Amino acid sequence: RERDYMEDRDASQRDGQDREGGASSSEAASGGASPHDSAGSRAGGFMYTHNESTGHYTLVPIEFTYLSELARALGGSQAANQSEGSADEDSTDEEARLTLSAIGRILAARNSYARSRVTNCCSVQAPEPTPMKADNDFHFRVRYDTGQLEETSVNVCRKIEASALSPDCPSLGQKISTTRRILPRHHCLADVFSTKVFCGTYSKSGNLFLSACQNQSLTLYNTEGGGFKRFRTVRARNIGWSILDTDFSPDQQWFIYSTWSPFIQICNVYGEEEKHYQLDLRPEMEDRFCVFKTAFSSDNKEILAAGNDGMLYFYNRELCDRVLVVDAHEDDVNAAAFGDASNNLVYSGGDDGLCKAWDRRVLSEEHPVPVGTLAGHKDGIVFIDSKGDGRYLISNSKDQSIKLWDIRKFSSEEGVKATIDKVRTQTWDYRWEDIPRRARKAMTEDLPGDSSIMTYRGHLVKHSLLRCRFSPFATTGQCYVYTACARGRVISVCVCAGWIRPVQRTLHCL
Numbered sequence: 001r002e003r004d005y006m007e008d009r010d011a012s013q014r015d016g017q018d019r020e021g022g023a024s025s026s027e028a029a030s031g032g033a034s035p036h037d038s039a040g041s042r043a044g045g046f047m048y049t050h051n052e053s054t055g056h057y058t059l060v061p062i063e064f065t066y067l068s069e070l071a072r073a074l075g076g077s078q079a080a081n082q083s084e085g086s087a088d089e090d091s092t093d094e095e096a097r098l099t100l101s102a103i104g105r106i107l108a109a110r111n112s113y114a115r116s117r118v119t120n121c122c123s124v125q126a127p128e129p130t131p132m133k134a135d136n137d138f139h140f141r142v143r144y145d146t147g148q149l150e151e152t153s154v155n156v157c158r159k160i161e162a163s164a165l166s167p168d169c170p171s172l173g174q175k176i177s178t179t180r181r182i183l184p185r186h187h188c189l190a191d192v193f194s195t196k197v198f199c200g201t202y203s204k205s206g207n208l209f210l211s212a213c214q215n216q217s218l219t220l221y222n223t224e225g226g227g228f229k230r231f232r233t234v235r236a237r238n239i240g241w242s243i244l245d246t247d248f249s250p251d252q253q254w255f256i257y258s259t260w261s262p263f264i265q266i267c268n269v270y271g272e273e274e275k276h277y278q279l280d281l282r283p284e285m286e287d288r289f290c291v292f293k294t295a296f297s298s299d300n301k302e303i304l305a306a307g308n309d310g311m312l313y314f315y316n317r318e319l320c321d322r323v324l325v326v327d328a329h330e331d332d333v334n335a336a337a338f339g340d341a342s343n344n345l346v347y348s349g350g351d352d353g354l355c356k357a358w359d360r361r362v363l364s365e366e367h368p369v370p371v372g373t374l375a376g377h378k379d380g381i382v383f384i385d386s387k388g389d390g391r392y393l394i395s396n397s398k399d400q401s402i403k404l405w406d407i408r409k410f411s412s413e414e415g416v417k418a419t420i421d422k423v424r425t426q427t428w429d430y431r432w433e434d435i436p437r438r439a440r441k442a443m444t445e446d447l448p449g450d451s452s453i454m455t456y457r458g459h460l461v462k463h464s465l466l467r468c469r470f471s472p473f474a475t476t477g478q479c480y481v482y483t484a485c486a487r488g489r490v491i492s493v494c495v496c497a498g499w500i501r502p503v504q505r506t507l508h509c510l
Contacts, residue, residue, distance in 0.1 A: 138392060138406065138453060139496050145477035190228035191219065196242075198464070199257070203248040206472075208269065210255055212236070212243035218257060220269060234267055234274065245293050250300045258291035264305060264315065281322055285309040292334045292465060293383075297343040304346065306333035312348055312358070326368045328356060334465050335383045339407070340390035347393055347407075349381030353423035354416065355395050357407050372410030375419040376403055376450030378443055379426050382465040387478060394481055396468040398430045398461050399443045402483060403452035404495065415449020422447060430462050456493045462486035470495075 191211070199212035202223070209221040209228065216239050220232040236243055240260025248255050248269075256266045256279075263278040283289045291313075293306040302323075305313040310333055314324040329350030339345030339357070346358040355374035362371075379398035386393045396402050411419075428436050435443075444457070459466075468483035471492070481493040 138404065141389075142477065142479050142496055145473065146479050190221070191230065198242050198244065199246045201246045201248065201255075203252045204250060205252065208248060208252055210246050210248065212246050212257060214242045216243075218243065218246070218255075218267075220255075232269070234276070237265055237276065237278070238263055240290070244290060247295050249296050250298055256294055256296070256303060258294045258305065260288070260290040262286050262289050264291060264294055264303060279303065279315050279320075281305060281307070281313045281315065281325075283307060283309055283311065283313075283325075292332065293336045295337060297338055298341045299343060302343065304336050304338065306336035306348060308332040310350065312336060312346070314360075324360075324363070324365055326358065326363065326365065328358075328368070328370075329354065331380070335381055335395070337384050337386045337393070339386050339393070340388060342390075345390055345407075347384050347386060349384045349395050351380035351423075353377045353380055353397070353399075353419045355381060355384065355393070355405060357410075372407060373416050374403075374405045374407070374451060375411035375415040376447055376452045376455075377401070377419060378422045378447060379430075380423065382461060383467045385467075385469045387470055388473070394468055394470065396461060396466060396483060398426075400435070400440075400457060400459070400461055401443070402456040402459075402468050402481060402493065404454040404456075404481075405451070406453050409451055409453075411451040412449050415447065415451060418447045418449050432463075435462075454495070456481065458493075459483050459485040459489075459491050460487050 193211075193213045193215065195214040197211055197213050199210070201210045202208065203210075207222065207224050209223050211219045211221070213219075216236045218234040218236055219230055220234070222229040222231050236257065236259065238259050238261035242259070244258045244260070246255060246257045253269055254266055255269055256264055258264055262281055262283050264281065266277050266279060268275040281291070285307075288308075290308050291305045292308060293304075295304045296302075297304065301317055303315040303317065305315065306328075307313060310327060310329045310331060312326040312328045312333060313322055314326075315321070316323045328348045329352050331351035333348055333350045335347075335349040337347050339347055344360045346360065347355060348358065349355045353375070354377075356370040357372045357374070358368075359371045374395075377395065377397040377399050381395050381397050383396040384393055391406060391408060393405050393407070394402055395405065426439065428434075428439060463486055466484040466486065468481060470478040471480035471482060472478070479495055481495055483491050483493070485491050
């Protein structure tokens with residue numbers, strides 16, 4: 001933008017000289033102002049340029065102006081004064097001082113202007129995160145994925161392959177490094193509902209969005225081009241109290257949703273005829289049974305469901321039947337996710353405060369044993385998101401923290417016992433009660449045997465199972481974590497540095 005502005009300005013000056021009218025790019029809108037007065041007027045964040053041949057005034061943001069050009073303009077004024085003999089050494093020193101002062105004011109105005117444009121995204125005070133533990137490569141992987149490290153430091157074959165396929169195209173790391181700092185800086189009203197909205201889910205490509213409300217309706221939007229164009233509304237079935245979770249199939253032809261019923265509902269995304277089916281999980285606890293989390297496998301063959309009876313359910317779409325049920329936790333299973341594209345690794349998290357990793361290849365329904373357990377939270381876990389590499393995941397908890405885990409380092413028996421004992425002492429109900437002062441103080445203390453590699457605090461988990469996710473790999477290299485906050489904000493967290501910033505404040509954030 002700066003280059004385009006300079007080229008346009010130079011072209012305007014050349015046209016003015018051809019007309020013998022010239023162009024004065026340093027005069028203020030009031031006309032006849034000295035360079036110092038012009039610089040002073042620019043301290044507000046903008047400057048006016050005046051073309052004498054056309055008589056037009058142009059408002060130019062100060063962020064598009066080269067300070068070196070301004071310095072040369074001011075320097076030219078000093079030379080002119082000296083040639084007229086109206087300045088001595090003292091006046092020259094005074095001119096230099098005014099030049100530096102003007103540039104300083106412009107820099108301050110530019111910074112102020114930049115801050116004013118991100119009012120909704122300013123940093124906020126938050127508790128210091130725990131130090132990143134050294135015995136992992138997470139920090140290195142994030143720096144590599146975001147283009148902060150040369151690809152040759154990891155695998156020279158990847159760089160050779162990228163050059164062979166597209167020699168002039170920047171690498172993925174270079175693309176990510178230019179876009180990873182871009183976060184939402186504004187908001188727009190996409191739709192209005194008469195009841196609470198409990199779910200909002202993007203498809204993997206980001207071209208579709210699905211919202212689910214307490215009024216028994218699911219709304220599909222086309223989000224190509226950045227807009228929200230509603231193209232289908234589906235009436236939900238077997239609601240009970242509300243729709244609890246939704247997900248798109250990998251091919252984006254179907255979506256599923258869970259409710260307070262023993263069924264997972266599946267419906268087509270496209271087509272004139274609505275195809276709506278029920279997938280029976282056949283739970284033993286049919287009364288007041290619900291699925292808090294449901295997800296498609298990456299191969300589109302299975303559906304994972306986390307029930308409030310402490311079980312994990314695996315439903316095979318080809319067989320149209322439940323193929324596996326796992327007794328996973330002692331309390332509600334609030335969260336579940338596939339660990340990677342192989343679909344063999346599965347994570348779960350429950351109200352017992354534990355995250356567990358399961359391997360489908362060695363999993364038995366009669367004797368379900370996790371390959372490892374992650375302990376360190378002091379209250380129930382409300383959501384889990386996998387980084388997708390089979391190594392890292394994050395968990396959001398009622399203890400008002402997000403933890404980053406490396407599944408190559410599971411917790412000891414001491415850590416598991418400490419977490420279970422701590423969770424049993426929690427007596428407050430996050431759905432409608434405020435956090436007790438005693439519990440709030442205890443939540444900042446470390447538990448023995450905590451195997452997480454980093455802990456993030458500063459958001460509020462209340463009222464609902466608030467979600468947290470890694471940012472998209474294609475645009476940010478997953479260097480951020482974003483989470484809902486019961487204060488009505490969406491908060492983004494730098495996974496390595498740990499700073500927290502609110503993206504947007506809303507009335508409610510569920």
